[in-house]
Amino acid sequence: MMASLVLLAQVALSAAPGGxxxxxxxxxxxxxxxxxxxIMDVFVPRGEKNGAAIIDVVSxxxxxxxxxxxxxxxxxxxxxxxxxxxxxxxxxxxxVSHFTGEEMLAHIRTALKFVRGRAAExxxxxxxxxxxxxxxxxxxxxxxxxxxxxxxxxxxxAVFFPPTDFLDWNSDGQMPDFEEIGPLLFADSLxxxxxxxxxxxxxxxxxxxxxxxNPPPCLFIHGDADPLVPLFQSQTMLDALKRAGGNAxxxxxxxxxxxxxxxxxxxxxxxxxxxxxxxxxxxxx
Numbered sequence: 001m002m003a004s005l006v007l008l009a010q011v012a013l014s015a016a017p018g019g020x021x022x023x024x025x026x027x028x029x030x031x032x033x034x035x036x037x038x039i040m041d042v043f044v045p046r047g048e049k050n051g052a053a054i055i056d057v058v059s060x061x062x063x064x065x066x067x068x069x070x071x072x073x074x075x076x077x078x079x080x081x082x083x084x085x086x087x088x089x090x091x092x093x094x095x096v097s098h099f100t101g102e103e104m105l106a107h108i109r110t111a112l113k114f115v116r117g118r119a120a121e122x123x124x125x126x127x128x129x130x131x132x133x134x135x136x137x138x139x140x141x142x143x144x145x146x147x148x149x150x151x152x153x154x155x156x157x158a159v160f161f162p163p164t165d166f167l168d169w170n171s172d173g174q175m176p177d178f179e180e181i182g183p184l185l186f187a188d189s190l191x192x193x194x195x196x197x198x199x200x201x202x203x204x205x206x207x208x209x210x211x212x213x214n215p216p217p218c219l220f221i222h223g224d225a226d227p228l229v230p231l232f233q234s235q236t237m238l239d240a241l242k243r244a245g246g247n248a249x250x251x252x253x254x255x256x257x258x259x260x261x262x263x264x265x266x267x268x269x270x271x272x273x274x275x276x277x278x279x280x281x282x283x284x285x
Contacts (some may be wrong), residue, residue: 021046030114031107033094036109039068041076043088052084052278053115053124053224057091057108057133057141060067062184064092076264077132080271084279087122093140101184101205108144113153128154128278132270135229135258138162142237144205147216156277158219158270161229161258164237165209166202170230178202208240215246219273221266223256
């Protein structure tokens with residue numbers, strides 16, 4: 001599935017630029033960490049802008065290489081959002097081979113500050129920003145949204161099949177393999193750490209356990225046959241948001257795996273939902 005998405009993206013990348021609804025700028029540096037530049041791609045609508053911005057957190061299995069961006073391109077993440085007037089910033093927050101989850105989260109906050117600080121340059125309203133992502137990118141986007149300080153708050157979140165609770169993985173009470181996600185938790189992996197320390201860090205990186213007051217509107221799209229991230233993860237997040245008084249929706253894709261062949265249709269649904277949340281200034285909605 002992923003190989004076919006990358007192939008589709010390669011075709012899209014080689015297509016005539018005039019056929020795409022955006023202007024594309026690669027490798028914009030938005031920050032630096034450990035002497036390494038942090039980069040994003042920027043997609044600016046060719047047509048009329050709606051003045052809102054989308055930050056796409058590009059990450060799969062907590063790796064943020066350009067192949068992951070190509071998958072998002074193939075799925076229509078930039079096409080459908082730009083066609084509705086959004087300026088899209090495809091943020092690569094770093095990979096687990098070099099950064100922990102906390103560091104990736106900090107990089108997303110850095111990207112948000114970068115975008116807001118250049119709002120006039122990009123023609124966007126700094127108070128009309130949405131976060132999107134899929135899988136690990138969905139996890140990081142959701143975590144960034146629910147843990148944001150008031151000045152860093154985003155106005156909407158829409159994600160595909162995100163991990164949201166590392167201490168309660170599925171309806172059977174199973175937990176993920178902490179050895180497998182060790183580098184996400186600690187720079188030197190688990191390295192003899194106590195169960196108490198591991199569970200505390202896993203909780204800190206679990207969006208469903210970090211929901212505070214006034215969470216932004218959220219949309220989750222998840223297949224009920226996902227073999228990697230159980231549907232239970234989106235259901236858990238939905239419940240946590242509703243307990244906090246948030247506005248949250250879950251779209252369940254029958255037979256959907258991770259991802260599914262018709263995911264472009266659901267990216268179009270995501271873009272339409274984002275337009276309802278962000279497509280006009282607050283006073284006009």
